[in-house]
Amino acid sequence: MALTYRLATEADLIDIVGLLADDQLGATRERFQLPLPATYMEAFTIIASDQHQELTVVELDGQLVATFQLSFIHYLTYQGGIRAQIEAVRVKSSHRGQGLGTAIFQYAIQRAKDRGAHLLQLTTDKKRPEAKKFYKSLGFVDSHEGMKLHLR
Template identity: 60%
Template sequence: MNNELTFRLATKDDLPEIVAMLADDTLGMGREKAGEHISDKYVRAFEKIQADPNQELTIVEMNGEKVATFQMSFIQYLTYEGGLRTQIEAVRTHSKYRGQGIGTRVFEYAINRAKEKGCHLVQLTSDKKRPDAIRFYESLGFVASHEGMKLKLK
């Protein structure tokens, strides 16, 4: 079999697989609701993402199967002389394909995509409860250069 990855923008038909990947880990299973019926909340969120030119929700396929997903948000700001950065979120590889180098290839693609768009910086956050993910990001060259803070509203 050919293990070439293809990257494309997600469609509404991809939502069940995307939500299943988001739910397929210790943290995700407690906050996502995967199943045959996809909540209207996911559909509305997808429609907003799809309508925003600064958002790219990507699905990754290999041999006709959906193996990974991630979202890139392109953020325009004034610092760095009006610089553009990208935030990478919701990176997931289907559990049956983990450990095969797909994550590295996903980030190679995402970093190249950020360069194509003219970004000077790629940033991401990772829950401190995901030490394996943090080590993976560090192996790709990401540095914990800032202290992040969050305020939960719900």
């Protein structure tokens, strides 16, 4: 399986939002319609211009089949360390269960190391027990209890 990884372009935005919405939870929070709501383009512009963000698309045989976002967070602990956070990992529903998720995480882990991160973290919704099992199989440890405060 020869996957190609590259930074997303504006032309990928419709496919990316489609991937985000092609999911039980994503379908409740995304607005995948044409034209896309302007908020997606606004967010893309900010992400694409930030050197600490990498919105990545994954292609298989020239077809966009997955996406994820890496954020590199500089902080004072760990002697001014960098932690990477992976978010919005989505594999096209027609390509799930074929090992793409594992390959994508291997790439993302290496990418985080290449950028000098000492840690790669993620959050997962408690409604996704299979995702948690998958992350553990990759070596992630549920070492902290996360909390969120929705502001709207």
